[in-house]
Structures are given as C-alpha cells and as structure tokens.
Amino acid sequence: MNFPVQHLSDEAVAAYADGVLGRTARTRAERHLAECPECAYAVSIQREAVFALRGAPLPSLPNGVAHRFRRCRVVCSTVSGLCQRRRS
Numbered sequence: 001m002n003f004p005v006q007h008l009s010d011e012a013v014a015a016y017a018d019g020v021l022g023r024t025a026r027t028r029a030e031r032h033l034a035e036c037p038e039c040a041y042a043v044s045i046q047r048e049a050v051f052a053l054r055g056a057p058l059p060s061l062p063n064g065v066a067h068r069f070r071r072c073r074v075v076c077s078t079v080s081g082l083c084q085r086r087r088s
C-alpha cells in the first residue's frame, strides 16, 4: 500500500534553509530531504535566495518618504494621545 508523500511546507523549507527549525523538526526534515529531491531542490533555491538577498544593497527611500514617516509618527503619537485622553 502506497501512502501519499507528505512534502515539506513552504514555511518548513524556509525555516530549514534559515536554520531555525527545532531539533525534532530539523531531524524530521533531514530524513525527508534525504529521500525527496523535490524538497531538497526547494531548500537549495531558498538558500540561494537568502544568499542573494544578504548580498544585495539596501534599497534607498525615494525623496520625501523619510520626512513623511517622521511626520506620520508625530501624527500617530498625537492621535494616540487623544485616544488616551478620551479613555481617562
């Protein structure tokens, strides 16, 4: 009797590639990866993507966006203050 193959989820692939799975989940994933070229390929693609992102330069903000964020923070803190006053 053949059971359907239970592949690693996208989240498990990403977590395994990032090295953040716990011991039990990592061991289970390693067992599956040893026998599943499809998931092993997904992990290799995930690792390549992480490597490429780590080597990429930080994006710069368009002109004026940083100013708008600072202004938004002032507005949000003002609104928050108003909400706190209403509660008391």
Ligand SMILES: [Zn+2]
Residues within 6 Å of the ligand: 006, 007, 008, 032, 036, 038, 039, 040
């Ligand atoms: Zn698989």
